[in-house]
Amino acid sequence: MSCIHPAPHPKERRIIFGNLTQPGYAPDLKTYVAHGGYEQLRKALSMTPSAIIDAVKAANLRGRGGAGFPCGIKWSFIKQDDGKPHYLVVNGDESEPGTFKDRYILHEDPHQLIEGVAISSFALGVKLAYIYIRCEFPAAAKIVAAAIAEAKAAGFLGTNILGTGFSLDVFVHQGAGAYICGEETSLIESLEGKRPYPRIKPPYFPAVFGLYMNPTVVNNVETICHIPHILRLGPEEYAKMGTPGDGGTRTLCVSGDVQRPGAYELPAGAVTLRELLYDICGGPKPGRSFKAIIPGGSSAKVLRADEKIKRKVKGPDGTMLDQEIDVLDLVMDAASLAGAGTMIGSGGVIVMDDTRNMVETLNNLNLFYAHESCGQCTPCREGSLWMAKMSSRMLAGGGVENDPKKLKSIADNIAGRTVCAFGEAASWPTQSFLEKFPEEFAAIATKNK
Amino acid sequence: MTGNTTANGGRQADSIPANFILEANEILSHYPVSKRSASLPLIHLWQNHFGHIDPSGIEWIAAKLDLQPINIYELVTFYPWFRQTAPGKNIIRVCRTLSCALAGSKDLYEKFCETIGIDIEEARAHHGDGMPVSPDGNYSIEFVECLASCGSAPVCMVNDELHERVAPEDVPSLLSRSTSPAN
Structure with missing residues (x-):
């Protein structure tokens, strides 16, 4: 069963989901190659790395993980000739509530991702890449690892790829159930075997001080999957599908x-x-x-x-x-x-x-953020739990008149005061629900007046 | 937290099979730059094999990676997936987060608890801190955060397998289909 409907809606244009929705499509190398797989890797290896980066820039590809940073710009922060090892880390932690896309790529079309990883690594001067997969996808970790082994055996990964002299090792790394690891610097800490406390930016931009303190690109699974398609369609054609600042x-x-x-x-x-x-x-x-x-x-x-x-x-x-x-x-x-x-x-x-109570909805999200705060920064650690306790109390019939104002003040004092964007992520639901549905919060808060 | 014992009373580290060492060494080869990066995968390997991580496991992994036990212990205590107590034979994880909640995951969770004989209040008290075990030892249950299948809510995992659009009335048949029977 899947959340991707077999017949595409007329408005849909399936590129990332193009292969995996074909009847009988299997996640093995033979099937992928029969669908034109790894042809773009061949093409990429005949290009210069900077030409690939220019293509990604011209395609107006934005990151698909959440922050939406232009991918080509992110890549251009990596200095080709700095003499340091470079790393690519693929973020397959897919844990933002409401998001369920990378799941299908990882389980059903792993070679699309691996081709993207190989092309991106060539462009970025990377010889060692990791695919970080949340442990709640245990089957995906096995499928992707098997696909890596297949690709290596076929000469698409490993030493001297397709006889070009380019070498790349790729490994799967499993998470352990923490939402914070979707944050790129937290993910890097997790990959280094530490508690995944996010690093502060500046100075710890991954492009400068990333994995093992070396230049690193962290990209979402879907983002990396777009790379072969940019080469296949050509960056102009690819960009044209989208809007001027948001291609593909x-x-x-x-x-x-x-x-x-x-x-x-x-x-x-x-x-x-x-x-x-x-x-x-x-x-x-x-x-x-x-x-x-x-x-x-x-x-x-x-x-x-x-x-x-x-x-x-x-x-x-x-x-x-x-x-x-x-x-x-x-x-x-x-x-x-x-x-x-x-x-x-x-x-x-x-x-x-219209059947939903907005205080209950917000409380569900508040409980999520309280559970997932890593605990590094006081405003977030204390504030996310405090907001969850308050919205839970309001729902349980213990609301008081000052609650909406207090909730807002807690949220306002988290956002912008933490090391990572989790502080904003935890505050925005409370701030926006209070702003958009003040009547529901006021009603529940004054019940006990 | 339980003591330093396996189900039959020994330290876990005293019953490591040979292929476990081979797997651990294979994992280490994935991290040529820093052995410490193998911390999470080795904890996973340990938990998958023994069911949970006892103090001897923490010490063994730390020694394997030239780390102090605290470096492993702080990971075991941080990450929700890791546990220091033995779970039931089958682990049920019901998604608690918004889209599943809208689709009735609370009812689903309660139906699971009722069916396997775990008190809901006790289960709730464990949220994020170990797992309750059913009286027959066959099941543990957790109300977990988003499983990334919001479009087919409500979802749950029974052991490694995802189940989608699960109604409370599906629970008995789902359990008999997807779990290993009692000894």
Whole structure:
């Protein structure tokens, strides 16, 4: 069973999910090669590393893990001739609630990822790469490790790849159930065998002081899978599928209160939120209506289904005009959601309908962040637990009038005061739920007045 | 925390099979730059073999990697996946996080608890701290955070296998299909 529907929606364009949704597609080397696999690696090995990096830049590929950093820019931070060992670490920790895309790549098309790893490593001067897979995917770890062995035996990995003199070792590394390891510097600490406390940036940008304090690129599984397709289609063609700052396709994972939840691969910016939720996901369940949408993984700020977004747009003569649109008319790309005060993040869209209590919804997320805070920074360690205790108490009937104000003040005092972005991730749900649904929090808080 | 014993009363480190050492050495070869990187994989190997990690395991892994026991102990205590007490023969993990909660994972979790005979309050008290074991020793259950299958909620794992769109009434048949029977 899978969350990817066998027949693609007409708006979908399956590139990353292109192979694995073919009937009878198997995760072995023979099948991948029969579908044109490893041809882009051959091509890449005949290019110069800087030409590959330029192609990734021209493709406007943004990271698919959550932060959305332009991949080509990230890669260009690595100095080719610094004489240091470089590392590539693939983030397969897929743990942002609402996100379920890398699961299918890892289980069903591992060679797509391995080809991406080999091309990326060649471009970045990497000779040793790790694929970090969350331990809740035990089968995926075995499948990817078997695929690595197959690729090595066929000469696509290992020593002197395809006779070019380029050598690369790739290993799977399993996590151990901690959400924080999805944060890139935490993941590096975890890979070094330490408690995964994130490192502070600056100075610990992975491109400078990464794995073993050497230049390192950490990319999400889906991001790396886009690399062979950029070479296959050509960067211009690839970029054209998306919007000017957000090239290619994106997987959007929709869950919660819709008729057809699932993982959909769409050109970036090809649909509005309305088209995604109604045309692709079949709208709300019978007799219900949409109430709230978290558009980019649980850390993204919540949107109210009936809110209006005020923003500035460029008019035909180049001047900036005020515009007000329905939230559902927001285009699903990085810039548009950022303009609405939230983010496309990891592409995990969680939908709540009118039967849902927003205090209960927030409490679920607060419990998540309280459980997953690594405990390194006091505001986050204490604050995430405090927020969870408060929202739990409110739900249990013990709310008092000052609760919403206090909750907001705790959240405001975490965000921006921690080593890593978990502080924001833990605060944004509370801040945005309070802002968008003040009436529900006020009602539950004054019950005991 | 339990004592320094296996099910039959001995230190785990006293009953390491030969192929375990071979596997451990293979793992070490994946980390040519720093042996310490093999910490997590060796703890996994230990837990997969023995079911949990006792103090002798912590000491053995530390010695293998030229580390102090505290360097391993701090990982065993940090990561939710690792445990220092013996679990039941089969481990059930029900997803607690938002999309699964919206789809009724709390009812699913409670149905599992009821079916395997674990008190819900006791199970809840263990969240993030060891696992309760059913009276017959066959099961342990955990309410875990997001399993990354939100589109087919509610989901659970029974041992290594993911089960999707699981309704409470599916629990008895799911357990009989996917778990090993009692001795």
